[in-house]
Amino acid sequence: MTISNESDPFYKRLSLNLISIGLIAAALYIAQDILLPLFFSMLLAALLLPAVKFLQRKKIPKIVSIILSLTISLVLVFGILYFLTTQVLNFLDDSDMIEDKFNGLIRDAQRWVSQNFHVGIRKQNQYIHDTAEKIKTSGPALVGQTFLSLTEIFSYLIFIPIYTFLLLYYKDLIKKFLVDSFRNSSEHQVVTILQECQNVSQHYILGLLIEMTIVFSLNAAGFLILGIPYAIFLALVGALLNLIPYVGMLVANIFCMIITLISSPDISNVLWVGVVLMAVQFIDNNFLMPLIVGSKVRINALATIVGVLIGGALCGVPGMFLAIPGVAVLKVIFDRVDGLKAWGTLMGDPGADKQREKLKDAIH
Known part of the structure:
Protein backbone atom coordinates (compact mmCIF):
# COMPACT_ATOMS: atom_id res chain seq x y z
CA MET A 1 0.00 0.00 0.00
CA THR A 2 1.36 3.38 -0.99
CA ILE A 3 0.91 6.61 0.94
CA SER A 4 0.57 9.88 -0.89
CA ASN A 5 3.06 12.67 -0.35
CA GLU A 6 0.30 14.85 1.13
CA SER A 7 0.08 12.47 4.09
CA ASP A 8 3.82 12.40 4.75
CA PRO A 9 3.93 15.49 7.03
CA PHE A 10 1.25 13.98 9.29
CA TYR A 11 3.10 10.71 9.71
CA LYS A 12 6.39 12.50 10.21
CA ARG A 13 4.89 14.67 12.95
CA LEU A 14 3.27 11.66 14.59
CA SER A 15 6.55 9.73 14.48
CA LEU A 16 8.48 12.64 15.98
CA ASN A 17 5.86 13.07 18.71
CA LEU A 18 5.96 9.40 19.65
CA ILE A 19 9.77 9.34 19.60
CA SER A 20 9.84 12.42 21.83
CA ILE A 21 7.38 10.83 24.27
CA GLY A 22 9.50 7.68 24.36
CA LEU A 23 12.70 9.65 25.03
CA ILE A 24 11.03 11.64 27.82
CA ALA A 25 9.72 8.42 29.42
CA ALA A 26 13.16 6.79 29.18
CA ALA A 27 14.82 9.85 30.72
CA LEU A 28 12.31 9.85 33.61
CA TYR A 29 12.86 6.16 34.29
CA ILE A 30 16.66 6.31 34.13
CA ALA A 31 17.22 9.63 35.89
CA GLN A 32 14.26 9.65 38.30
CA ASP A 33 16.51 9.97 41.37
CA ILE A 34 17.73 13.31 40.00
CA LEU A 35 14.60 14.54 38.23
CA LEU A 36 11.87 13.78 40.79
CA PRO A 37 13.31 16.00 43.58
CA LEU A 38 13.77 18.71 40.94
CA PHE A 39 10.13 18.41 39.81
CA PHE A 40 8.86 18.59 43.40
CA SER A 41 11.08 21.62 43.91
CA MET A 42 9.58 23.28 40.84
CA LEU A 43 6.07 22.82 42.28
CA LEU A 44 7.15 24.16 45.66
CA ALA A 45 8.95 27.10 44.02
CA ALA A 46 5.82 27.95 42.01
CA LEU A 47 3.76 27.85 45.21
CA LEU A 48 6.20 30.07 47.15
CA LEU A 49 6.80 32.58 44.35
CA PRO A 50 3.86 34.90 45.29
CA ALA A 51 5.06 34.97 48.91
CA VAL A 52 8.61 35.79 47.83
CA LYS A 53 7.37 38.61 45.58
CA PHE A 54 5.19 39.96 48.39
CA LEU A 55 8.14 40.07 50.80
CA GLN A 56 10.33 41.73 48.17
CA ARG A 57 7.69 44.43 47.69
CA LYS A 58 8.05 45.08 51.43
CA LYS A 59 11.72 45.96 50.79
CA ILE A 60 13.01 42.67 52.19
CA PRO A 61 16.14 41.42 50.34
CA LYS A 62 15.64 38.66 47.81
CA ILE A 63 17.72 36.03 49.63
CA VAL A 64 16.01 36.74 52.96
CA SER A 65 12.57 36.59 51.29
CA ILE A 66 13.33 33.19 49.77
CA ILE A 67 14.79 31.77 52.98
CA LEU A 68 11.88 33.06 55.07
CA SER A 69 9.22 31.65 52.70
CA LEU A 70 11.04 28.34 52.40
CA THR A 71 11.49 28.05 56.18
CA ILE A 72 7.79 28.63 56.86
CA SER A 73 6.80 26.01 54.27
CA LEU A 74 9.26 23.47 55.72
CA VAL A 75 7.95 24.10 59.24
CA LEU A 76 4.41 23.38 58.01
CA VAL A 77 5.55 20.20 56.22
CA PHE A 78 7.45 18.90 59.26
CA GLY A 79 4.47 19.82 61.45
CA ILE A 80 2.24 17.58 59.31
CA LEU A 81 4.85 14.79 59.42
CA TYR A 82 5.10 15.13 63.22
CA PHE A 83 1.32 14.96 63.57
CA LEU A 84 1.22 11.87 61.34
CA THR A 85 4.03 10.25 63.34
CA THR A 86 2.26 10.83 66.66
CA GLN A 87 -0.92 9.28 65.27
CA VAL A 88 1.01 6.25 64.03
CA LEU A 89 2.70 5.86 67.43
CA ASN A 90 -0.68 6.07 69.17
CA PHE A 91 -1.88 3.31 66.87
CA LEU A 92 1.21 1.18 67.58
CA ASP A 93 0.75 1.57 71.37
CA ASP A 94 -2.15 -0.86 71.10
CA SER A 95 -0.23 -3.30 68.88
CA ASP A 96 -0.58 -6.22 71.34
CA MET A 97 -4.37 -5.90 71.45
CA ILE A 98 -4.51 -5.49 67.68
CA GLU A 99 -2.30 -8.56 67.21
CA ASP A 100 -4.59 -10.67 69.41
CA LYS A 101 -7.64 -9.48 67.46
CA PHE A 102 -5.87 -10.15 64.18
CA ASN A 103 -4.92 -13.69 65.27
CA GLY A 104 -8.54 -14.31 66.24
CA LEU A 105 -9.69 -13.21 62.79
CA ILE A 106 -7.09 -15.52 61.21
CA ARG A 107 -8.40 -18.46 63.22
CA ASP A 108 -11.98 -17.68 62.22
CA ALA A 109 -10.91 -17.42 58.57
CA GLN A 110 -9.07 -20.77 58.79
CA ARG A 111 -12.13 -22.47 60.23
CA TRP A 112 -14.27 -20.98 57.45
CA VAL A 113 -11.84 -22.19 54.77
CA SER A 114 -11.72 -25.65 56.36
CA GLN A 115 -15.52 -25.93 56.44
CA ASN A 116 -16.18 -24.60 52.94
CA PHE A 117 -13.14 -25.78 50.96
CA HIS A 118 -12.17 -28.86 53.01
CA VAL A 119 -8.59 -27.71 53.50
CA GLY A 120 -7.37 -28.71 56.95
CA ILE A 121 -6.06 -26.14 59.40
CA ARG A 122 -2.77 -28.03 59.65
CA LYS A 123 -2.31 -27.84 55.89
CA GLN A 124 -3.13 -24.13 55.95
CA ASN A 125 -0.55 -23.58 58.71
CA GLN A 126 2.02 -25.49 56.68
CA TYR A 127 1.36 -23.27 53.68
CA ILE A 128 1.71 -20.15 55.86
CA HIS A 129 4.96 -21.55 57.29
CA ASP A 130 6.37 -22.22 53.81
CA THR A 131 5.44 -18.72 52.71
CA ALA A 132 7.17 -17.25 55.79
CA GLU A 133 10.32 -19.22 54.99
CA LYS A 134 10.34 -17.83 51.46
CA ILE A 135 10.05 -14.33 52.88
CA LYS A 136 13.01 -15.00 55.17
CA THR A 137 15.18 -16.10 52.26
CA SER A 138 14.34 -12.86 50.45
CA GLY A 139 14.99 -10.84 53.61
CA PRO A 140 18.33 -9.30 52.52
CA ALA A 141 16.77 -8.01 49.30
CA LEU A 142 13.84 -6.60 51.30
CA VAL A 143 16.24 -4.85 53.68
CA GLY A 144 18.12 -3.46 50.69
CA GLN A 145 14.91 -2.09 49.21
CA THR A 146 13.98 -0.54 52.55
CA PHE A 147 17.39 1.09 52.85
CA LEU A 148 17.05 2.42 49.33
CA SER A 149 13.65 3.87 50.22
CA LEU A 150 15.08 5.57 53.31
CA THR A 151 17.96 6.88 51.21
CA GLU A 152 15.50 8.34 48.73
CA ILE A 153 13.53 9.99 51.54
CA PHE A 154 16.65 11.64 52.94
CA SER A 155 17.70 12.76 49.46
CA TYR A 156 14.30 14.41 49.05
CA LEU A 157 14.62 16.15 52.42
CA ILE A 158 18.08 17.45 51.49
CA PHE A 159 17.74 18.31 47.81
CA ILE A 160 14.21 19.74 47.62
CA PRO A 161 14.98 22.77 49.84
CA ILE A 162 18.26 23.36 47.99
CA TYR A 163 16.66 23.06 44.54
CA THR A 164 13.74 25.24 45.58
CA PHE A 165 16.03 27.99 46.86
CA LEU A 166 18.12 27.93 43.69
CA LEU A 167 15.09 27.90 41.39
CA LEU A 168 13.64 30.95 43.15
CA TYR A 169 16.99 32.72 43.23
CA TYR A 170 17.79 32.10 39.56
CA LYS A 171 14.19 32.43 38.35
CA ASP A 172 14.90 35.42 36.10
CA LEU A 173 18.01 33.77 34.67
CA ILE A 174 16.11 30.57 33.81
CA LYS A 175 13.28 32.57 32.23
CA LYS A 176 15.77 34.61 30.17
CA PHE A 177 17.44 31.41 28.96
CA LEU A 178 14.15 29.93 27.79
CA VAL A 179 13.07 33.16 26.09
CA ASP A 180 16.44 33.62 24.40
CA SER A 181 16.29 30.06 23.10
CA PHE A 182 13.20 31.01 21.04
CA ARG A 183 13.96 34.70 20.45
CA ASN A 184 13.84 34.43 16.66
CA SER A 185 10.54 32.57 16.44
CA SER A 186 8.20 32.37 19.43
Missing part, protein backbone atom coordinates in the same frame (compact mmCIF):
# COMPACT_ATOMS: atom_id res chain seq x y z
CA GLU A 187 9.45 34.67 22.19
CA HIS A 188 5.98 35.95 23.16
CA GLN A 189 4.54 32.44 23.02
CA VAL A 190 7.26 31.10 25.34
CA VAL A 191 6.54 33.85 27.89
CA THR A 192 2.82 33.05 27.75
CA ILE A 193 3.45 29.31 28.18
CA LEU A 194 5.76 29.91 31.16
CA GLN A 195 3.18 32.13 32.84
CA GLU A 196 0.36 29.64 32.28
CA CYS A 197 2.49 26.72 33.53
CA GLN A 198 3.33 28.72 36.66
CA ASN A 199 -0.35 29.54 37.23
CA VAL A 200 -1.39 25.91 36.76
CA SER A 201 1.27 24.68 39.20
CA GLN A 202 0.39 27.29 41.83
CA HIS A 203 -3.33 26.64 41.56
CA TYR A 204 -2.90 22.87 41.63
CA ILE A 205 -0.72 22.73 44.75
CA LEU A 206 -2.72 25.35 46.66
CA GLY A 207 -6.00 23.73 45.65
CA LEU A 208 -4.67 20.33 46.64
CA LEU A 209 -3.73 21.57 50.12
CA ILE A 210 -7.19 23.11 50.60
CA GLU A 211 -8.86 19.96 49.31
CA MET A 212 -6.76 17.73 51.60
CA THR A 213 -7.68 19.84 54.63
CA ILE A 214 -11.40 19.65 53.83
CA VAL A 215 -11.28 15.89 53.14
CA PHE A 216 -9.41 15.30 56.42
CA SER A 217 -11.97 17.38 58.34
CA LEU A 218 -14.93 15.55 56.81
CA ASN A 219 -13.34 12.12 57.41
CA ALA A 220 -12.46 12.99 61.00
CA ALA A 221 -15.93 14.39 61.72
CA GLY A 222 -17.63 11.28 60.34
CA PHE A 223 -15.37 8.85 62.20
CA LEU A 224 -15.57 10.74 65.51
CA ILE A 225 -19.38 10.96 65.35
CA LEU A 226 -19.59 7.20 64.73
CA GLY A 227 -17.03 6.44 67.45
CA ILE A 228 -14.57 4.69 65.14
CA PRO A 229 -11.29 3.71 66.86
CA TYR A 230 -8.22 5.69 65.75
CA ALA A 231 -10.52 8.18 64.00
CA ILE A 232 -7.90 10.92 63.52
CA PHE A 233 -5.28 8.46 62.26
CA LEU A 234 -7.64 6.91 59.71
CA ALA A 235 -8.93 10.33 58.61
CA LEU A 236 -5.37 11.54 58.01
CA VAL A 237 -4.41 8.41 56.07
CA GLY A 238 -7.52 8.79 53.91
CA ALA A 239 -6.75 12.47 53.21
CA LEU A 240 -3.11 11.79 52.33
CA LEU A 241 -3.90 8.85 50.04
CA ASN A 242 -6.55 11.00 48.38
CA LEU A 243 -3.67 13.06 46.93
CA ILE A 244 -3.14 10.18 44.50
CA PRO A 245 -6.09 10.44 42.07
CA TYR A 246 -8.46 7.46 41.75
CA VAL A 247 -5.97 4.83 42.97
CA GLY A 248 -5.31 6.51 46.33
CA MET A 249 -8.92 6.57 47.50
CA LEU A 250 -9.35 2.88 46.68
CA VAL A 251 -6.28 2.02 48.75
CA ALA A 252 -7.55 4.28 51.55
CA ASN A 253 -10.91 2.47 51.65
CA ILE A 254 -9.28 -0.96 51.86
CA PHE A 255 -6.68 0.10 54.45
CA CYS A 256 -9.12 1.92 56.74
CA MET A 257 -11.69 -0.87 56.61
CA ILE A 258 -9.05 -3.51 57.45
CA ILE A 259 -7.75 -1.47 60.41
CA THR A 260 -11.31 -0.98 61.65
CA LEU A 261 -12.03 -4.69 61.26
CA ILE A 262 -9.02 -5.49 63.44
CA SER A 263 -9.44 -2.77 66.06
CA SER A 264 -13.21 -2.33 66.44
CA PRO A 265 -15.40 -4.66 68.55
CA ASP A 266 -18.43 -3.82 66.39
CA ILE A 267 -18.28 -5.35 62.91
CA SER A 268 -20.78 -2.80 61.59
CA ASN A 269 -18.16 -0.07 62.03
CA VAL A 270 -16.31 -1.52 59.04
CA LEU A 271 -19.30 -0.79 56.82
CA TRP A 272 -19.74 2.69 58.32
CA VAL A 273 -16.08 3.52 57.60
CA GLY A 274 -16.63 2.54 53.97
CA VAL A 275 -19.82 4.64 53.82
CA VAL A 276 -18.08 7.72 55.25
CA LEU A 277 -15.12 7.42 52.88
CA MET A 278 -17.35 6.92 49.85
CA ALA A 279 -19.56 9.86 50.84
CA VAL A 280 -16.53 12.13 51.25
CA GLN A 281 -15.13 10.85 47.96
CA PHE A 282 -18.43 11.69 46.24
CA ILE A 283 -18.34 15.24 47.66
CA ASP A 284 -14.70 15.58 46.68
CA ASN A 285 -15.10 14.35 43.10
CA ASN A 286 -18.27 16.30 42.33
CA PHE A 287 -17.82 19.54 44.27
CA LEU A 288 -14.34 20.08 45.72
CA MET A 289 -12.21 19.01 42.75
CA PRO A 290 -14.19 20.95 40.09
CA LEU A 291 -14.35 24.16 42.17
CA ILE A 292 -10.97 24.17 43.92
CA VAL A 293 -8.59 22.33 41.59
CA GLY A 294 -10.40 21.82 38.30
CA SER A 295 -10.70 25.47 37.24
CA LYS A 296 -7.07 25.48 36.12
CA VAL A 297 -6.20 21.78 35.75
CA ARG A 298 -8.62 21.06 32.91
CA ILE A 299 -7.82 17.48 31.88
CA ASN A 300 -10.28 14.64 31.37
CA ALA A 301 -10.56 11.46 33.41
CA LEU A 302 -8.96 9.25 30.75
CA ALA A 303 -5.84 11.44 30.54
CA THR A 304 -5.74 11.57 34.35
CA ILE A 305 -5.91 7.80 34.85
CA VAL A 306 -3.43 7.03 32.06
CA GLY A 307 -1.08 9.72 33.39
CA VAL A 308 -1.26 8.37 36.95
CA LEU A 309 -0.63 4.78 35.81
CA ILE A 310 2.29 5.81 33.58
CA GLY A 311 3.73 7.96 36.36
CA GLY A 312 3.46 5.06 38.80
CA ALA A 313 5.03 2.60 36.35
CA LEU A 314 7.97 4.92 35.64
CA CYS A 315 8.61 6.52 39.04
CA GLY A 316 6.47 4.80 41.67
CA VAL A 317 4.27 6.72 44.12
CA PRO A 318 6.08 10.07 43.59
CA GLY A 319 5.42 9.69 39.87
CA MET A 320 1.71 9.13 40.54
CA PHE A 321 1.55 12.34 42.57
CA LEU A 322 3.43 14.35 39.93
CA ALA A 323 1.36 12.93 37.08
CA ILE A 324 -1.53 15.42 37.32
CA PRO A 325 0.50 18.67 37.35
CA GLY A 326 2.78 17.13 34.73
CA VAL A 327 -0.11 16.31 32.40
CA ALA A 328 -1.65 19.74 33.05
CA VAL A 329 1.61 21.50 32.12
CA LEU A 330 1.92 19.36 29.00
CA LYS A 331 -1.62 20.34 28.00
CA VAL A 332 -0.72 24.03 28.34
CA ILE A 333 2.25 23.48 26.02
CA PHE A 334 0.25 21.38 23.56
CA ASP A 335 -2.52 23.99 23.36
CA ARG A 336 0.01 26.70 22.45
CA VAL A 337 2.05 24.77 19.85
CA ASP A 338 0.37 24.41 16.45
CA GLY A 339 1.77 20.97 15.71
CA LEU A 340 0.65 19.59 19.10
CA LYS A 341 -2.85 21.07 19.49
CA ALA A 342 -4.49 17.73 18.68
CA TRP A 343 -2.82 16.19 21.75
CA GLY A 344 -4.09 19.07 23.90
CA THR A 345 -7.62 18.52 22.59
CA LEU A 346 -7.36 14.80 23.40
CA MET A 347 -6.36 15.58 27.00
CA GLY A 348 -8.97 18.32 27.56
CA ASP A 349 -12.30 18.02 29.37
CA PRO A 350 -15.04 19.80 27.40
CA GLY A 351 -17.66 19.18 30.07
CA ALA A 352 -15.61 20.52 32.98
CA ASP A 353 -16.30 24.19 32.28
CA LYS A 354 -20.07 23.59 32.05
CA GLN A 355 -20.03 21.64 35.32
CA ARG A 356 -18.11 24.42 37.10
CA GLU A 357 -20.52 27.05 35.80
CA LYS A 358 -23.49 25.05 37.07
CA LEU A 359 -21.87 24.66 40.49
CA LYS A 360 -21.07 28.37 40.70
CA ASP A 361 -24.63 29.29 39.69
CA ALA A 362 -26.02 26.90 42.30
CA ILE A 363 -23.79 28.38 45.01
CA HIS A 364 -24.65 31.98 44.09
